[in-house]
Amino acid sequence: MNLAEGVQIVSFGILAALMIAAALGVVLFEKIVYSAFLLGGVFISISGLYILLNADFVAAAQILIYVGAVNVLILFAIMLVNKEEVFKPISGRWIRKAATALVCVGLFALLSTMVLATPWNLAAPITAPESTLILIGKHFFSDYLLPFELASVLLLMAMIGAIIIARRDFIPDIEAASSDQPLQTVWRLPERPRELTPTQGSSNQRK
Amino acid sequence: MQLQLEYFLLLAAALFCIGIYGLITSRNAVRVLMSIELLLNAVNLNLMGFSNFLDPDTIRGQVFTVFVITVAAAEAAVGLAIILAIYRNRETIDMEQFNLLKW
Numbered sequence: 640m641n642l643a644e645g646v647q648i649v650s651f652g653i654l655a656a657l658m659i660a661a662a663l664g665v666v667l668f669e670k671i672v673y674s675a676f677l678l679g680g681v682f683i684s685i686s687g688l689y690i691l692l693n694a695d696f697v698a699a700a701q702i703l704i705y706v707g708a709v710n711v712l713i714l715f716a717i718m719l720v721n722k723e724e725v726f727k728p729i730s731g732r733w734i735r736k737a738a739t740a741l742v743c744v745g746l747f748a749l750l751s752t753m754v755l756a757t758p759w760n761l762a763a764p765i766t767a768p769e770s771t772l773i774l775i776g777k778h779f780f781s782d783y784l785l786p787f788e789l790a791s792v793l794l795l796m797a798m799i800g801a802i803i804i805a806r807r808d809f810i811p812d813i814e815a816a817s818s819d820q821p822l823q824t825v826w827r828l829p830e831r832p833r834e835l836t837p838t839q840g841s842s843n844q845r846k
Numbered sequence: 847m848q849l850q851l852e853y854f855l856l857l858a859a860a861l862f863c864i865g866i867y868g869l870i871t872s873r874n875a876v877r878v879l880m881s882i883e884l885l886l887n888a889v890n891l892n893l894m895g896f897s898n899f900l901d902p903d904t905i906r907g908q909v910f911t912v913f914v915i916t917v918a919a920a921e922a923a924v925g926l927a928i929i930l931a932i933y934r935n936r937e938t939i940d941m942e943q944f945n946l947l948k949w
Binding site for chain 1: 849851853854866871873884890894900911917924933937939940
């Protein structure tokens with residue numbers, strides 16, 4: 640990365656602040672749709688950080704796969720289970736939240752002391768390689784060939800598994816036999832009737 | 847002053863802790879999946895930082911990041927399918943009510 644150091648520092652600061660704020664929003668927002676869109680913000684900021692780390696190919700892959708595929712998938716899932724649901728309050732829930740927050744802050748303190756206390760023997764001045772794409776391609780087709788092929792098998796398995804798990808079940812429906820027709824089984828794909836979420840305000844439009 | 851490895855590691859640690867907090871406290875099942883994505887991204891950020899600062903010649907960390915992204919995509923697909931199946935069965939996405947395996 641041949642940017643000036645000041646530019647690098649400033650862009651790192653902006654990206655880091657954006658990422659942390661968006662991640663907090665993902666976790667803390669009440670509305671799940673806001674969380675989903677902020678998740679896209681987190682992914683884009685991380686891709687910017689990858690560019691600061693001299694990794695152009697992985698930054699592009701991050702945007703393509705995470706923002707383009709995973710985030711859209713999550714949005715579709717939110718739309719499919721779009722049920723305005725008020726969770727039943729559970730007694731003592733704030734204790735759990737407080738305890739979890741405490742544990743997380745403690746974990747962060749532990750990790751940061753570890754990071755700051757460890758003497759990293761850094762390599763000599765970093766020179767960005769000519770093209771990360773060529774290096775990654777060489778790795779994929781020489782020493783990481785087996786994991787690369789296994790990844791394709793894994794993706795195929797995940798695709799088939801997701802289709803099989805998420806598909807609707809066939810429910811046989813015995814139609815009442817009329818006088819002359821024989822009894823026959825009708826196969827239908829019933830969709831569970833779902834209530835549409837009421838819109839706020841006076842407008843009668845469906846959301 | 848230059849970008850240091852520690853900055854990226856600290857950032858990844860913060861993202862990881864936020865992800866764990868969301869993973870444990872959220873009651874919406876989709877949000878739990880989002881928190882898992884945050885965790886995986888924190889790990890990716892660590893891998894990329896190490897790849898750039900400790901191993902800039904043979905960037906093996908980037909190769910690992912690509913593999914992690916692949917697994918994350920597969921995980922998201924299967925996880926959302928499972929959530930859809932549970933939603934059809936139980937009519938809710940509240941994590942507190944998925945207690946089928948509780949004894």
